[in-house]
Amino acid sequence: MSNRSSRAKPVASVPEVVILRLPQYVRVLNQLQQKGTEVVSSQQLGNLLQVTPAQIRKDLSYFGRFGKQGRGYSVSHLLTELKQILGLDRRWNVALVGVGRLGRAIISYPGFAPEGFDIVAAFDSSPKIVGQVVGNLFIQPVEEMAETVRNKKVSIGIIAVPAAHAQEVMDMMVQAGIRAILNYAPTTPQTPPGVKVRNLDPVHALQSMTYYLIDGA
Amino acid sequence: MSNRSSRAKPVASVPEVVILRLPQYVRVLNQLQQKGTEVVSSQQLGNLLQVTPAQIRKDLSYFGRFGKQGRGYSVSHLLTELKQILGLDRRWNVALVGVGRLGRAIISYPGFAPEGFDIVAAFDSSPKIVGQVVGNLFIQPVEEMAETVRNKKVSIGIIAVPAAHAQEVMDMMVQAGIRAILNYAPTTPQTPPGVKVRNLDPVHALQSMTYYLIDGA
DNA sequence: GCTTGTGAAGACCTTCACAGCA
DNA sequence: TGCTGTGAAGGTCTTCACAAGC
Secondary structure (H helix, E strand, O other), X not given: OOOOOOXXXXXXXXXXXXXXXXXXXXXXXXHHHHHOOOEEOHHHHHHHHOOOHHHHHHHHHOOXXXXXXXXXXXXXXXXXXXXXXXXXXXXXXXXXXXXXXXXXXXXXXXXXXXXXXXXXXXXXXXXXXXXXXXXXXXXXXXXXXXXXXXXXXXXXXXXXXXXXXXXXXXXXXXXXXXXXXXXXXXXXXOOOOOOEEEEOOHHHHHHOOHHHHOOOO | OOOOOOOOOOOOOXXXXXXXXXXXXXXXXXXXXXXXXXXXXXXXXXXXXXXXXXXXXXXXXOOOOOEXXXXXXXXXXXHHHHHHHHOOOOOEEEEEEOOOHHHHHHHHOOOOXXXXXXXXXXXXXXXXXXXXXXXXXXXXXXXXXXXXXXXXXXOEEEEOOOHHHHHHHHHHHHHOOOOEEEEOOOOOOOOOOOOEEEEOOHHHHHHOOHHHHOOOO
């Protein structure tokens, strides 16, 4: 009923599309804050995000009442609330499986840590790769996954193995208790309920655009 | 009315969610074909894809009637049709902008060419990088983009520059006539109508999963 | 008998439009 | 006056359920 503590849990379940938009709001609010903007209206946010103002207000209304009539939203307050809602006010430990060319690129990608995501373990199935050190990480055999996930409090997995092995890696991760998975393999593994997967497959992305190019070319 | 020539254009506009699913159907059908499966029902496809059979039949019905009552779908026939619908029965020329660490990884990624996507040009704004040869590609200055896109019949662009420059690269690509863009930068550029963009931002993907992890941890 | 293709129903999400409040 | 928060309306996508046909 009250939302004063900003711990308010959504009463009804929030549509996933809404959750997918919130990180974008966070990103734009961050930019506004850096520019020194203190207050923003749903109208202005909508312009920046190419979204209708009504949608922004509706999205936010799932979680509480963050604005002031006649004025708009306090940038810093809304940012704080959204980060807390999304769990972006803390750090998350991540485990990577597959330390080939792609896996190495992911380990050295400098964009994760500043956003609160720390790759704290990396696994491979090849004896040639296990034992190597990449970045600061000692590459472990996949057999150690469950134990390491427990010890290092890993909550998120990244799959960077060839498509043919993605499903078994998924299963191992789920078995180890991981419930959020970022999948770089060009395949869509079967996912048990309660586990979230995001696929980052560039080929699939391309294949879903060419349809719109036919005729034009 | 007839769909014999399989050139049938959809009568009403097809929902984008449908277009996003079709490449998955193609992928699974490819696997079935390699295993020697000749006929498949919407039920079986649904099991493999974790989608309801009704959805598969409805999706396909936007484009024609590809099945046989009582039997199901011919794998090879459906595959041919879907590839043609999506434009995956031909090759597409792609231009990359941003030849840093990420751009180099994209150029050397071996997954594009077998699926019909050829990176035929690469651009960078840094004089230190322009003139280098990466893979087989001579890195050109961004100023040459419009001309090269025309000469080499490029239809698709890949953005692999830092977030701060993604918007201007987008604008240049659109200016050069590109209408499909794969964006690796961690930002969502403003997109003019008629241009399709797919974002492959790993941080955004992670930020949209942590919500579901709260409580559990 | 089995499976497609599809209108109709239902679920879900977006947009409207306005009461309420600063 | 200006902008939020939100029921209600509208639109879109998914699922149902069954006639048609192999």
